[in-house]
Amino acid sequence: MDQTTLLLFIAATFVVAGFVKGVIGLGLPTIAVGILGVVMAPAQAAALLVIPNLVTNSWQLSGPKLKAIALRLWPMLAGTCLGTWAGAGLLEKAKDGSATLWLGVALVLYALVGLKAAKLRVPAAHEAWLGPVVGVLTGVSTAATGVFVLPAVPYLQALGFEKEELVQALGLSFIVSTVALAFGLIGAGALDWTIAGASLLALLPALAGMGVGQAIRQRISAATFKLCFFAGLLALGCYLVLRAMG
Incomplete structure (x- = not known):
């Protein structure tokens, strides 16, 4: 793939990912990393x-209950940071296709959860210990x-937030x-200044799609x-798993 074609492919990917984000409020990294992983x-x-990611998610923070939400979620968020830093370098070091495999698995699992539309509920008494566990697992998955x-x-989704609270x-x-x-x-x-500049340019098609x-x-x-969306995500995840295993 020549340089011009690659740039057009990247721009189109961010338009599609931004579009999904605009419609359902999430999915930008899932779609973009999944497609760009090809x-x-x-x-x-x-x-x-x-x-x-930073810019398109910032709009979701506005609202009167942000402080209360942050106080409720800080154990999970702290766990996310610890898990991500503990796994730092996994993406860069995985040269054998394992990162692509696990990405595919993550997409498949997420798609199945979305298609099932399971109504999970977490009792308030369990949040203190479950939040950090979920955070660490999310962090390692992110890394x-x-x-x-x-x-x-x-x-x-299982914490019982109202619609706008969940968006925040x-x-x-x-x-x-x-x-x-x-x-x-x-x-x-x-990630260096050159990649950061490319990331800034990627913001434009993402915002357009959004x-x-x-x-x-x-x-x-x-x-x-x-x-x-979830059916397409399932197909993409299966493709990445098969490609990594092949």
């Missing part, structure tokens, strides 16, 4: 996502795959995961779109 190492893809949806997203909680979790991963990538040598997605969200059934 043409580059997962560490490179994750590094390109740093600035788009190994560049995707930070598992198991954090199902856990947050997801945004906060994603931002903390992005910052923790960025430090890990810097330490592993996968804007279109937000507009379309008002016109289509969210349930129908989610079904298509």
